Amino acid sequence: MLELSWPWFLLFLPVPLIMYFLPKTKPKGDGIWWGNTAQLIHHQDIKSVSNLFSWRLLNLTIAWILLVAALTQPTWLGEPTKITPSGRDLLIALDLSGSMKVTDMSLNGQTANRLESAKSVLSDFIKARSGDRIGIIVFGSKAYLQAPLSFDTNTINQLVQETQIGFAGEQTAIGDAIGLGIKRLEDKPSDKKVLILMTDGANTAGRVKPEQAATFAASQDVRIHTIGIGADTMLVQSFFGKRQVNPSRDLDETLLRNIAAETGGQYFRAKSTEDLQNIYQTLDELEPTPAEDIWQRPLTSLFHWLAFGSIVFFSLSIIVSKRLIWRKRSRS
Structure with a gap:
């Protein structure tokens, strides 16, 4: 059985989604329009970069979910023991x-x-x-x-x-x-x-x-x-x-x-x-021992596992970001 000490932290789960749909700020100055982007980036490179962006977004999403779950202080209640x-x-x-x-x-x-x-x-x-x-x-x-x-x-x-x-x-x-x-x-x-x-x-x-x-x-x-x-x-x-x-x-x-x-x-x-x-x-x-028994349920905190998982996926997103930067530099 799972129990959450601070379940109200779950309200922070949609924060990244809300930030995604907020109005974007327009860049200052005039932009440069390219008539044919294929002249700049090869089709295969476009697909590869798109995959990296998708992996980066997936890792960040999982890292955020695990972080919020860890902040709720989840505890697993084991089977009752005598x-x-x-x-x-x-x-x-x-x-x-x-x-x-x-x-x-x-x-x-x-x-x-x-x-x-x-x-x-x-x-x-x-x-x-x-x-x-x-x-x-x-x-x-x-x-x-x-x-x-x-x-x-x-x-x-x-x-x-x-x-x-x-x-x-x-x-x-x-x-x-x-x-x-x-x-x-x-x-x-x-x-x-x-x-x-x-x-x-x-x-x-x-x-x-x-x-x-x-x-x-x-x-x-x-x-x-x-x-x-x-x-x-x-x-x-x-x-x-x-x-x-x-x-x-x-x-x-x-x-x-x-x-x-x-x-x-x-x-x-x-x-x-x-x-x-x-x-x-x-x-x-x-000298008998007491006959009455007490039942208790062992508690196991899941905070450390979830926090560790969040750090792992966040680190993976950083690695993907580094690869994106490296690709941009190699193209330039």
Whole structure:
């Protein structure tokens, strides 16, 4: 569908035609009459010059029409498309401490460390969050904002995949991660602020105590869902052969439960990649994106194309004029 912002510019279309029919001014002085013009210009030259004049007039006419059409600011309205309105502001705090390199998870039938498993599940979760603004916090010894809140889930997912163990240090600053999340979610609607905290250990670094951070988060209406990641059992090779160990012995589940309870969230335990997938499916149900849809029609401005076309045809008319001048000079 075509729309014109300034349709009244179309009134200028007949201006060249009006100027053509206006009374011509008579030249001053007496003219010279030639009895036989064929003596001056060969018949073939007359036909060639006439064609050039016709081409020049045609190019000028098209250039004028395109110029007037461009001045109307035409806009093409595309087919209606459905978009999901803004939903929640959702931050994901991902642990990058040294313990995340423990290979007690499996991914696609192969052994994987905790971070690889987490990134794989997060990828699907982020892509499905249409309508939500997603942000990423990474933490180890310190907490950093990896990606600010954005609707661009493709870029957010790419930044998640680029994270590496040890980027933020070897220890675990859970309290600092929560504090940074609260800061990034301030001044947002109270019913839309969510932080998902994923870690495999206990708070061993940072300036803010996790309990204090959780209390402050509750006062700011930030809901925190916590995920404890890591298997309960794992076979390791020792001098006396393989033995079974608990790779998650440092996981502070009591702390994670208290943080979730304090802020109105839930605590989840992920002992495998499948557990993580189920957890994020549950989070999709707990934190649904808005169901109402908005329809919009994409707008495409045609001004630049029409203006460019006008310049092209006007340039062609100048080229034809140059040829006419050259013919006149060659005859003289």
